[in-house]
Amino acid sequence: MRIVVSGGGTGGHIYPALALIREIKKQVKEAEFLYIGTEQGLESTLVKREEIPFKTVHITGFKRKISPENLKTVWRFISGVSKSKAILREFKADVVIGTGGYVCGPVVYAASKMGIPTIIHEQNSVPGLTNKFLSKYVDKVATCFEEAASFFPKEKVVLTGNPRASEVLNQDGIKGRLSVGLKLKDPCVLIVGGSRGARPINDAVIAALPSLGKKPYQVLYVTGEAHYESVKKEVALVGNPSNVIIKPFVHNMPEVLTNMDLTVARAGATTLSELTSLGIPSILIPSPYVTNNHQEKNAQSLTTNGAAKMLLEKELDGTKLVEEIDTIMLQKEVLHNMKAASKKLGMPDAAIRLYDVMKEVVNKRKQQK
Known part of the structure; x- marks a missing residue:
């Protein structure tokens, strides 16, 4: 199985992604991973340290007030989607998982438009703009707080917890x-x-x-x-x-x-x-x-x-x-x-729960084909 993970900006998005990768490696020895982040984000340091193949796209977030910078962000998003499609095509991804941060926007959106199974993971009780946007396109939305469910399409939400929880046991x-x-x-x-x-x-x-x-x-x-x-x-x-x-x-x-x-x-x-x-x-x-x-x-x-x-x-x-x-x-x-x-x-089995959601999404898409 070839798995793409994307998440960036803060450790809150990156550490759950790395915890999930480590758990999947235990479950599926032959799994191959590619992490897509930004060159400027913390992920460029943390992911490389784990010796996980790493690619980048350039993206910034929207300003919440009207700003000329938002026009640049739209252009960066469009360019990021195009680059993401090329990366995903070359890697031959079987599934794409986004764990938050601006970089997930073009990566997960590109995957959904290519027909690749997609999941986003929301760590907080109140989601950010990126995950709200992506929830319309992904197969499943994994959450850590019950309160987050109301922000997403009801039929897509699965309460999994945070994979990082499994690593402190x-x-x-x-x-x-x-x-x-x-x-x-x-x-x-x-x-x-x-x-x-x-x-x-x-x-x-x-x-x-x-x-x-x-x-x-x-x-x-x-x-x-x-x-x-x-x-x-x-x-x-x-x-x-x-x-x-x-x-x-x-x-x-x-x-x-x-x-x-x-x-x-x-x-x-x-x-x-x-x-x-x-x-x-x-x-x-x-x-x-x-x-x-x-x-x-x-x-x-x-x-x-x-x-x-x-x-x-x-x-x-x-x-x-x-x-x-x-x-x-x-x-x-x-x-x-x-x-x-x-x-x-507590949900100490969070990494396994998210892995099970990934398997379900992939298998369902195979059956549909």
């Missing part, structure tokens, strides 16, 4: 804790603002350090590499409690995440899929700087189901952060109930 949590200097017996809270960190979260944690130092739990605080040096200077002024370990970045996050009791984080789709797969409760601080405010909608989904508490960035300060953490960590029944609710939402 069966990790060595003890090894993960020891690798970052955490004690094995004491409960632990992970505070992280994403791979690059988040200044408002860092400010709140620094203000909270004196109070956190008196707690019966330990804290792993990941600043993001871009903020680490400035955070260290500020921490030097207030003091670093012995139960708070500060790191710029954690390279083995799946291992470390496995043994956490509570996580304070943004509400990106990949993060939430990992947390629910492991049954970890969370305090979610949605980024207000994302399209359609989708992180707040993602967080609301978990909050409604009792798996998380949401703290808006505009309400965030050191005192409020500690209060929210204590409400969960110092009440065993609350912590237990939130863990159970998180686990109930």
Whole structure:
């Protein structure tokens, strides 16, 4: 089977794609892959690192306000469709899967017009413009949140979860804790603002350090590499409690995440899929700087189901952060109930589910022929 995967721009689109590819390789040894992205996007680095054949098309997104740039985007889309058709024809693709980002537009659209089976995967509770557009042309739409279904043709939607969720299972949590200097017996809270960190979260944690130092739990605080040096200077002024370990970045996050009791984080789709797969409760601080405010909608989904508490960035300060953490960590029944609710939402078999959807689409198209 010859499979084309396309997704780009952010890790939220790329990591699920790579997780799916790894799962299919386990299931179908002879499967061949081609990844189509952009040269400027993060995918050009991450995909090449995985030694997956990689081709590019040039595309940009539409401006939400009237702009001359949109005319250029239309032209780039038309050119991208033409180039995508040539790539797909040369590769002899059996199926095309889009995991989000502008690059999926011309690639998946071209495949649908060529009669190649197509699937898009939507990670968020509120889809972007590209997936809304493509949903009219693809065979199936795989989703991670039930709330996303209302944006797509009902008959095409399948709830699969995020393939990334499958990759955090069966990790060595003890090894993960020891690798970052955490004690094995004491409960632990992970505070992280994403791979690059988040200044408002860092400010709140620094203000909270004196109070956190008196707690019966330990804290792993990941600043993001871009903020680490400035955070260290500020921490030097207030003091670093012995139960708070500060790191710029954690390279083995799946291992470390496995043994956490509570996580304070943004509400990106990949993060939430990992947390629910492991049954970890969370305090979610949605980024207000994302399209359609989708992180707040993602967080609301978990909050409604009792798996998380949401703290808006505009309400965030050191005192409020500690209060929210204590409400969960110092009440065993609350912590237990939130863990159970998180686990109930998890879809650890998401990669297999999406692979099964792919097989169904391909087989159905073969039967129609």
